[in-house]
Amino acid sequence: MVGVSETKMGRDEDGETNMAAWLLGIRNLQIQPYLLPPLGPHDVEVRIKALGICGSDVHYFKNMRNANFVIKKPMILGHECAGIVEQLGSQVKSLEVGDRVALEPGSSCQICNRCKKGRYNICPEMKFFGSAPTNGALANKVVHPENLCFKLPDNVSLEEGAMCEPLSVGIHACRRAEVGPETNVLIVGAGPIGLVTLLAARAFGAPRIVIVDVDDCRLSIAKKLGADESVQVSTNIQDVGEEVVKIQNVMASSIDVSFDCVGFRKSLTTALSATEAGGKVGLIGLAQGDLTIPLSSAAVREIDVVGIFRYRNTWPLCIEFLSTGKIDVKPLITHRFDFTQKGIEDAFETSAGGGNAIKVMFNV
Template sequence: MASNLSFVLNKPNDVSFEERPVPKLASPHDVLVAINYTGICGSDVHYWVHGAIGHFIVKDPMVLGHESAGTIVEVGSGVTTLAVGDRVALEPGYPCRRCGPCLGGHYNLCPDMVFAATPPYDGTLTGFWTAPADFCYKLPEAVSLQEGALIEPLAVAVHIAKQARITPGDTVVVMGAGPVGLLVGAVAKAFGASKVVQVDIVQSKLDFAKSFAATHTYLSQRVSPEENARNIIAAADLGAGADAVIDASGAEPSIQASLHVVRVGGRYVQGGMGKNDITFPIMALCIKEVTASGSFRYGSGDYKLAIELVNQGKVDVKRLVDGVVAFKDAEEAFTKVKEGKVIKILIAGPNEKLDEKEKLDTTVDPAKVAETEAAAKEGGGGCC
């Protein structure tokens, strides 16, 4: 089958399916990949609803999707590391390789990054995708294509955990129990953290977190950030505070509480994205001499480590998948994610034959969607 059917965002809340030409290799170092599975990320939903994220604005029709795995169907003449038939996880962005950040080992900060489903570049919810071979990672036999589609968010979590410099015996608090927050907790545990405390405003998310990787959970209350911080420390017996605190929510109350949870001399990492400007407890940051870091996407070695964590069974990404939908049901899948009832949905590629047993019920509850939107406007909790 050779359909290049694509899921296209025309403008906010307006999507369509469009049959596009199969792309040609632009370089002898590129490969052509048949997309098997794609996950839905919060950024995809945000573009779908709002048409923009920060200064990235959808001005022309754009194919959505960037969490994908697929099968190599063609290789350029200069490719030696991959062959037709190889199953790969796709790193959906590639840099210029020549600028200061790239040459300094921080290619994720490249100002000329080409990133899937980030205007003006098309994404991976399509039949075929071309990419540089060195940004396609061959999957070990033990790692499925569905797991391969989840390497992207896991690589985000790996990068965050590296930024937090988590070492064996550390105590770690993760604000937010969405997909990335859950994966950060799992990576922290794989890195040897003695305690992983997951915090959220939704009890069902915390129940899952406790069964996934968290050693402790805390349901955030409508109290001051200082009081929530004291409660977290008491609930998990953190003594003077956590060695590392990671915000994976982007919510202002969570960020404020984080600086009161971290111990003197501890580390704080901002992994979730929220409002451009917030009220920040700068005195807590200074007096404790906290090391604070931002975290953006992933960098050198993060994809390879993410694949190895799955291959060794240290992070069970399959447990995050609530189901798989056929490509024709992509819009319903987006609505289901917006509804807030699922952790991860995978969309099968247009050429992928989907087992009936795998299919997810895409019936949506409009009342639940409205409830989730109202909670998001309040700015409490949330997921990456």
């Protein structure tokens, strides 16, 4: 078994050993010491208190890879997180020790053309918690830039703060597709990202939202979260034509924006086929690497296909939506585990098993 060097015990000034969940191989997570990087002048040290498991974490856990990101050495997982500031860099001005913060997990270079244009989420030098080869945040403590730590108001819990990360995907998607009070929305896929996209679309004012999935249990959850209608579909691409008619009938109006939150050939074909001429399709899910889809028929109807990758500048709006009650993410947290060896093993197996597990959360 590959281990973490015992010479890097990760002890802080108080003699406490910082521990983290290291992925050492397929389905092999071990809690071992983690030596934090030095605290820079604009960094803060944060004690992690809440962390959710993402689908990408599960892919790493099951396969040691997620899309084109491959784990080649032991790595710490986790990026949906919130905690309490314990130490400040010498130049930190906006935060104080004891502040409760939600962490935006990606640090961009800030100097490339994409960053300069404000599109830092597609920075080629992005270092993202728990995305190979960058260590993640499933640890007692992490060091993170001050400007990526957002103070939480008293009425927003640390668990809700951790949920800002997946919610940011839905918010960024709605911004990219220009969802508003005159936009009827179709969501393909009722997994965690489909559900946060549903919540975001409603908060952006979408008057009617229909969600589709193969799993009736997930659809019932979506209805409880505010979907106007739901449609259960098959995995057979031959059924797309018939299902699109049913989806359009259920919407009972134009489908102005569709979000594919899955990323398979069938899900994207469904979204493209169901959307009204002149509408938009947001591609969020990335389950399948290469897709064969009916782009010609979409082109003659002037369907805009909008790529959506992570998010940018979303945490303030997430926190506003949560603090005002416009969005409630608490029903999405279905399972909670402690940060112990058994806890991390059970949590990841629960998340990997699907079923009724939507968001699996650690209380660190």
